[in-house]
Amino acid sequence: MPEPEQRKRVTITDVAQHAGVSTAAVSKVLRNAYGVSAAMREKVRASMTALDYRPHAAARGMRGRTYTIGVLLDNIRNTFFADILDGVRDQLRDSDYTIMIGAAGFGARDQAKVIRSMVDRQMDGLILIAPGTPREEVLAVARDTPTVVIGHHDASDAHDSVADADAAGAALVVDHLVALGHRDIALVSSPGSRASHWKQTPEIELTRGYTQAMERHGLGDHVQICKAAYSDEGGRKAGLHLLSAARRPTAVMTGADVAALGVWRAAHDVGLRVPQDVSIAGYNNTAVADLATVQLTSVDQAGHDMGATAARLLIERVEGRRDRAVQATMTPRLVVRSSTTAPTAAPEQV
Amino acid sequence: MPEPEQRKRVTITDVAQHAGVSTAAVSKVLRNAYGVSAAMREKVRASMTALDYRPHAAARGMRGRTYTIGVLLDNIRNTFFADILDGVRDQLRDSDYTIMIGAAGFGARDQAKVIRSMVDRQMDGLILIAPGTPREEVLAVARDTPTVVIGHHDASDAHDSVADADAAGAALVVDHLVALGHRDIALVSSPGSRASHWKQTPEIELTRGYTQAMERHGLGDHVQICKAAYSDEGGRKAGLHLLSAARRPTAVMTGADVAALGVWRAAHDVGLRVPQDVSIAGYNNTAVADLATVQLTSVDQAGHDMGATAARLLIERVEGRRDRAVQATMTPRLVVRSSTTAPTAAPEQV
DNA sequence: GAGAGTTTGTATAACGTTCTCCACGCGAAG
DNA sequence: CTTCGCGTGGAGAACGTTATACAAACTCTC
Numbered sequence: 001m002p003e004p005e006q007r008k009r010v011t012i013t014d015v016a017q018h019a020g021v022s023t024a025a026v027s028k029v030l031r032n033a034y035g036v037s038a039a040m041r042e043k044v045r046a047s048m049t050a051l052d053y054r055p056h057a058a059a060r061g062m063r064g065r066t067y068t069i070g071v072l073l074d075n076i077r078n079t080f081f082a083d084i085l086d087g088v089r090d091q092l093r094d095s096d097y098t099i100m101i102g103a104a105g106f107g108a109r110d111q112a113k114v115i116r117s118m119v120d121r122q123m124d125g126l127i128l129i130a131p132g133t134p135r136e137e138v139l140a141v142a143r144d145t146p147t148v149v150i151g152h153h154d155a156s157d158a159h160d161s162v163a164d165a166d167a168a169g170a171a172l173v174v175d176h177l178v179a180l181g182h183r184d185i186a187l188v189s190s191p192g193s194r195a196s197h198w199k200q201t202p203e204i205e206l207t208r209g210y211t212q213a214m215e216r217h218g219l220g221d222h223v224q225i226c227k228a229a230y231s232d233e234g235g236r237k238a239g240l241h242l243l244s245a246a247r248r249p250t251a252v253m254t255g256a257d258v259a260a261l262g263v264w265r266a267a268h269d270v271g272l273r274v275p276q277d278v279s280i281a282g283y284n285n286t287a288v289a290d291l292a293t294v295q296l297t298s299v300d301q302a303g304h305d306m307g308a309t310a311a312r313l314l315i316e317r318v319e320g321r322r323d324r325a326v327q328a329t330m331t332p333r334l335v336v337r338s339s340t341t342a343p344t345a346a347p348e349q350v
Numbered sequence: 351m352p353e354p355e356q357r358k359r360v361t362i363t364d365v366a367q368h369a370g371v372s373t374a375a376v377s378k379v380l381r382n383a384y385g386v387s388a389a390m391r392e393k394v395r396a397s398m399t400a401l402d403y404r405p406h407a408a409a410r411g412m413r414g415r416t417y418t419i420g421v422l423l424d425n426i427r428n429t430f431f432a433d434i435l436d437g438v439r440d441q442l443r444d445s446d447y448t449i450m451i452g453a454a455g456f457g458a459r460d461q462a463k464v465i466r467s468m469v470d471r472q473m474d475g476l477i478l479i480a481p482g483t484p485r486e487e488v489l490a491v492a493r494d495t496p497t498v499v500i501g502h503h504d505a506s507d508a509h510d511s512v513a514d515a516d517a518a519g520a521a522l523v524v525d526h527l528v529a530l531g532h533r534d535i536a537l538v539s540s541p542g543s544r545a546s547h548w549k550q551t552p553e554i555e556l557t558r559g560y561t562q563a564m565e566r567h568g569l570g571d572h573v574q575i576c577k578a579a580y581s582d583e584g585g586r587k588a589g590l591h592l593l594s595a596a597r598r599p600t601a602v603m604t605g606a607d608v609a610a611l612g613v614w615r616a617a618h619d620v621g622l623r624v625p626q627d628v629s630i631a632g633y634n635n636t637a638v639a640d641l642a643t644v645q646l647t648s649v650d651q652a653g654h655d656m657g658a659t660a661a662r663l664l665i666e667r668v669e670g671r672r673d674r675a676v677q678a679t680m681t682p683r684l685v686v687r688s689s690t691t692a693p694t695a696a697p698e699q700v
Numbered sequence: 701g702a703g704a705g706t707t708t709g710t711a712t713a714a715c716g717t718t719c720t721c722c723a724c725g726c727g728a729a730g
Numbered sequence: 731c732t733t734c735g736c737g738t739g740g741a742g743a744a745c746g747t748t749a750t751a752c753a754a755a756c757t758c759t760c
């Protein structure tokens with residue numbers, strides 16, 4: 001037999017013909033819609049498997065749903081996002097939905113482009129992880145497409161939110177370091193984008209928690225904050241700045257593990273040992289923090305739970321089972337490892 | 351004025367009306383098709399920007415292209431894939447194409463599901479990074495959708511391929527270790543999947559390169575291969591097995607940095623120092639290898655170039671500028687860091 | 701100026717779904 | 731025997747785009 005040059009896709013019409021019914025009937029079975037007898041359902045299902053039918057998602061997008069969930073993230077290198085994603089995946093595993101990830105980078109413009117792409121592809125729902133896109137744009141998108149924002153604390157009735165109690169997390173670290181005897185505790189946090197109009201980003205919350213905790217311990221005038229990109233290089237720069245200053249902190253905490261490792265590199269560069277000369281704490285408790293050669297004290301944010309919660313909330317909205325916005329907040333947990341210890345010299349007094 | 355309850359999307363019809371032309375004309379301008387005057391193009395372009403028109407990708411999918419490229423990867427935690435992805439992104443930055451990532455996990459079944467999802471969403475082209483999906487299935491998909499396979503060396507005229515000369519890379523490491531004085535060099539490599547029917551996966555090539563290099567140095571009877579999943583835990587298990595055996599290797603090389611770090615953890619567990627007691631070499635030269643506290647000798651695979659090349663090849667196919675399959679091979683480069691050194695004790699003789 | 705080409709713009713039929721109506725048949729109630 | 735209601739299946743119009751086919755309007759050439 002001559003091989004079929006380009007065998008066509010099997011469509012709903014083929015299934016209908018095979019089963020001897022109308023396409024409308026097949027569609028109903030497909031969507032579990034009301035008004036099909038058991039016999040009909042049986043018959044159509046049989047034909048579908050016989051022909052190995054798969055609905056054409058692009059065509060579905062024209063009228064109804066595409067059964068696609070878009071996840072926006074800035075940086076696939078941050079393995080914390082991988083934890084979140086695993087949560088999303090686990091939650092959606094047995095559903096009909098497919099997850100498509102858009103890795104947009106840090107630029108607000110690029111992120112907006114990716115979000116628009118997802119809307120244009122008629123995705124059913126969006127999970128935006130700490131978007132740097134201007135808030136107004138996210139709100140506009142959320143008006144038409146169910147959306148969950150992860151990270152930012154800014155609530156809105158247009159979208160659901162899942163965030164971590166970052167201020168409490170920062171306080172955990174400060175308390176831990178103060179208990180060890182530290183007084184000069186510096187914070188390395190992301191610069192954020194003033195133009196995005198989000199008022200309560202993770203880094204803002206973190207800074208607030210840090211400052212308040214320091215004040216609570218009577219260390220208000222020891223507050224020292226250094227802005228740096230959450231990357232190895234960003235952390236290194238911040239570390240060099242902090243660790244080569246006249247009044248050198250005895251402990252440095254950062255808003256991301258990856259930045260903490262950069263600080264570590266800086267400590268290495270200027271000949272300081274960790275933790276003997278300087279204690280370092282990260283944030284996110286990513287896998288790298290637990291490496292044998294790293295052992296970084298960090299704050300666990302339950303990324304998996306955040307992802308799973310986000311997915312659950314989103315599907316509720318997509319399927320119209322809820323129409324009021326929800327904010328979920330996760331509780332952070334301190335994980336002490338060997339990168340933090342008591343300061344050897346007495347902390348310098350003012 | 352009453353706010354529009356749910357302002358509809360602006361469609362090609364709106365643009366046509368606004369410009370006072372037919373939808374067909376607008377479509378032509380959109381696609382840079384033949385048969386439009388400069389004046390027409392100008393006029394339509396103006397209307398498009400005036401109305402902020404964006405073509406509906408889902409609708410496009412029904413007839414033509416969706417301008418979407420799907421990238422399949424098993425594991426977002428492997429930052430080597432992030433390098434590849436950056437290459438793809440850079441190559442496609444100024445094009446009309448959007449990249450959507452499907453993170454499928456290691457299961458062949460899950461991967462197949464994601465690939466099918468991409469096909470159903472009418473994506474224009476697929477980049478599959480080291481798919482564990484059975485080869486036949488990939489070939490079937492590639493017959494209808496332009497596809498580039500990254501990693502596997504199995505050539506086919508159905509799809510393009512981009513791979514690294516893994517055998518040469520393994521030889522680089524063996525040569526380096528032998529030059530340092532090692533003789534008992536063990537390899538930790540991925541078990542792979544026998545059911546996938548790929549004959550030349552990266553791990554198979556790597557094993558071949560290792561074995562041949564060992565034989566070339568007259569160390570054929572020192573060959574020791576341990577299969578382990580490319581993960582921290584997989585590496586740790588393999589490491590415990592190797593390092594607590596009677597005939598303990600003085601050097602361990604792995605097929606992935608993440609596995610090397612697991613071996614490192616195992617060394618730690620059994621009280622061996624790296625590199626004094628055992629040298630460890632990774633593969634991929636991911637960012638973690640360069641961390642201050644890690645400094646892992648590794649093999650750089652030019653992931654960025656691989657991704658960029660794959661994207662370029664794919665677009666050529668999508669746009670019909672080429673119809674013969676191409677295989678591209680990258681050259682690996684050894685990056686020596688401090689996790690490898692000369693063995694302190696003379697290697698045990700047989 | 702007539703015929704032959706060449707541009708340029710339009711009408712319209714797909715593409716594969718969904719979903720609103722509507723028709724049909726049947727049993728129960730009046 | 732009507733009338734009503736209900737459960738079931740089907741007709742057919744969208745949805746927003748592409749691409750083919752063709753008509754109309756120009757531009758040459760002899």
